[in-house]
Amino acid sequence: xxxxxxxxxxxxxxxxxxxxxxxxxxxxxxxxxxxxxxxxxxxxxxxxxxxxxxxxxxxxxxxxxxxxxxxxxxxxxxxxxxxxxxxxxxxxxxxxxxxxxxxxxxxxxxxxxxxxxxxxxxxxxxxxxxxxxxxxxxxxxxxxxxxxxxxxxxxxxxxxxxxxxxxxxxxxxxxxxxxxxxxxxxxxxxxxxxxxxxxxxxxxxxxxxxxxxxxxxxxxxxxxxxxxxxxxxxxxxxxxxxxxxxxxxxxxxxxxxxxxxxxxxxxxxxxxxxxxxxxxxxxxxxxxxxxxxxxxxxxxxxxxxxxxxxxxxxxxxxxxxxxxxxxxxxxxxxxxxxxxxxxxxxxxxxxxxxxxxxxxxxxxxxxxxxxxxxxxxxxxxxxxxxxxxxxxxxxxxxxxxxxxxxxxxxxxxxxxxxxxxxxxxxxxxxxxxxxxxxxxxxxxxxxxxxxxxxxxxxxxxxxxxxxx
Numbered sequence: 001x002x003x004x005x006x007x008x009x010x011x012x013x014x015x016x017x018x019x020x021x022x023x024x025x026x027x028x029x030x031x032x033x034x035x036x037x038x039x040x041x042x043x044x045x046x047x048x049x050x051x052x053x054x055x056x057x058x059x060x061x062x063x064x065x066x067x068x069x070x071x072x073x074x075x076x077x078x079x080x081x082x083x084x085x086x087x088x089x090x091x092x093x094x095x096x097x098x099x100x101x102x103x104x105x106x107x108x109x110x111x112x113x114x115x116x117x118x119x120x121x122x123x124x125x126x127x128x129x130x131x132x133x134x135x136x137x138x139x140x141x142x143x144x145x146x147x148x149x150x151x152x153x154x155x156x157x158x159x160x161x162x163x164x165x166x167x168x169x170x171x172x173x174x175x176x177x178x179x180x181x182x183x184x185x186x187x188x189x190x191x192x193x194x195x196x197x198x199x200x201x202x203x204x205x206x207x208x209x210x211x212x213x214x215x216x217x218x219x220x221x222x223x224x225x226x227x228x229x230x231x232x233x234x235x236x237x238x239x240x241x242x243x244x245x246x247x248x249x250x251x252x253x254x255x256x257x258x259x260x261x262x263x264x265x266x267x268x269x270x271x272x273x274x275x276x277x278x279x280x281x282x283x284x285x286x287x288x289x290x291x292x293x294x295x296x297x298x299x300x301x302x303x304x305x306x307x308x309x310x311x312x313x314x315x316x317x318x319x320x321x322x323x324x325x326x327x328x329x330x331x332x333x334x335x336x337x338x339x340x341x342x343x344x345x346x347x348x349x350x351x352x353x354x355x356x357x358x359x360x361x362x363x364x365x366x367x368x369x370x371x372x373x374x375x376x377x378x379x380x381x382x383x384x385x386x387x388x389x390x391x392x393x394x395x396x397x398x399x400x401x402x403x404x405x406x407x408x409x410x411x412x413x414x415x416x417x418x419x420x421x422x423x424x425x426x427x428x429x430x431x432x433x434x435x436x437x438x439x440x441x442x443x444x445x446x447x448x449x450x451x452x453x454x455x456x457x458x459x460x461x462x463x464x465x466x467x468x
Contacts (some may be wrong), residue, residue: 013247020149020301021309022140025295030371032278035377038385039274046275047451047460048283052170055455060259061177064250068173071251075169078162084160092151095144098136107130108323131319131335138314141305150299157292158278171456173249175449181263182244182445186438187235190228193434196409197225201424203417217423220426224427228434263444268451272388274381274458282375283459290370291432297359297366304359309345321453380457384450392449398440405433 035042053062069075107127139145201221207213244254266394281287315338322333345352408429415421 001055003414007321008463014276020145021305022142022146022300023298025298027291027370028294028367029281030374034277036274036277036378036385037382039387042276043273044276044278044279045273046283046338046458047272047455048275048460049268050269050455051461052174052183052455055269055451055460058177058261061174064177064246064257065170065173067250067252068169069166071311072169072249073251075162075165076251078158078165082155082158082162085155089155090146090152091146092144095137096139097413098134099135103129103131103133103319126323126325127321128323129321129335130323130328131317133315133317137176138312140312141196141306141309143303143309146299146302149301150296153292153296153299157289157296160285160289160292164289166458167285169249170460171452173246174452176242176246176249177259178263178266178445178448179462180239180257180453181261181266182441183235183239183242184259185263187232187239189434189437189441190232190235192431193430193437194225194228194232196430197221197228199454200413200423200430201225201226202291203413204423214421220427221422224431262426266448268430268448272451272454274385274454277381278457280377280381281374284373284457285459287316287370287374287377290366290373294363294366294370297363298325301359301363304352305354308345310342312450313341313343313344315339317339322465377457381454382409384454384457387446388454391443391450395440395443395447398436402433405429405436411434 052065056062056065069185105127106129106324108124110124137144201218204213204221206215209213210220240256243257246257247254266331275283316336318336320328320330320333321328321335329335366440409426411426412421412429416426418422
């Protein structure tokens with residue numbers, strides 16, 4: 001008797017303490033650097049603490065992002081997946097709770113009563129049966145709790161996945177919008193260059209008509225003009241394609257994108273703190289998602305271990321059975337039963353062992369993927385910080401180059417008109433200025449894209465809802 005009491009106490013302690021088979025989850029983070037490469041010093045503040053609507057100052061861009069967050073199909077698909085994961089988690093959690101149901105039978109048969117032989121041979125009988133049923137699997141070893149833990153982790157992973165899609169969407173809209181503004185600037189430069197070449201050609205033509213220039217000058221001038229003019233419709237086509245891309249991100253049909261500002265008018269934060277590398281593990285949704293997958297795989301190991309252990313189920317039934325419907329609830333016709341079942345494996349031909357090995361391998365894979373995802377995140381931030389420094393240096397030098405070429409065009413044209421220089425100097429200066437201006441626009445664009453990339457790499461919008 002004392003032994004039975006001790007066993008009962010152990011069982012009750014297991015149930016109340018919430019012990020479960022398998023390993024408990026412990027984070028196995030990768031090696032975390034003290035600071036990001038190209039980061040002056042580690043700091044607590046981070047650019048990712050800003051909401052997207054505080055990061056971007058352009059009202060048109062803000063409207064585009066809001067529309068995308070409401071209508072984008074990728075984000076809506078991610079939301080549907082999140083709802084599925086929530087429903088699956090609810091199903092797993094329901095296994096921990098007793099299940100209550102009902103059943104009823106109405107039958108008529110000869111020499112039969114509810115499908116069993118009747119003692120009243122040669123008679124035709126009616127039979128009615130109604131009852132409530134209850135069943136509960138005793139989670140003695142914590143197998144069901146491990147399954148619930150796994151399902152919840154999968155749900156949280158889906159939630160982080162949706163967040164990752166939202167951050168990627170915000171970044172994609174901003175990048176596409178800035179690229180559109182850069183194309184607008186390229187078009188302005190192309191048309192301005194076209195006008196410049198047209199003025200040079202007009203001068204060459206006038207001098208040819210006065211007999212002080214040759215057709216070589218006008219031919220070269222016309223060729224240079226046509227070459228630039230041919231790029232104008234190409235840039236216009238790129239602008240329309242870029243507008244279509246933005247509209248698809250916004251979940252609407254291709255069409256124009258209204259804009260009120262230029263690339264040069266865009267303003268971004270001057271200070272871009274990267275924060276602590278260790279905080280990145282808590283901010284980046286892809287890292288958090290990878291960790292939830294580790295947690296789920298860890299719980300699945302416990303669940304597969306539970307398959308080796310005995311399974312205890314409790315069932316009960318209470319109702320009534322009667323040959324007359326009106327007497328179904330009479331006390332003499334009550335039908336009840338209480339049962340307990342014990343089941344477990346003895347020989348499965350290696351099935352359970354294979355499942356256990358598979359769960360361990362999946363657990364190892366999830367841990368490695370988590371560590372790889374974290375390392376990639378450190379690289380993303382470091383790359384963005386390095387690019388920020390180098391782009392600032394490039395912008396400074398390229399601005400000097402454009403200014404020098406502008407002066408060269410002006411001086412060469414003056415010298416040509418005064419008869420102190422050949423037409424070649426004029427065309428060469430103009431031809432060198434055009435790509436230099438385009439390169440300057442590309443650097444200015446890259447600086448804006450760099451801020452967006454850094455914001456995304458840091459897991460932007462960490463403490464403030466992404467939807468705004």
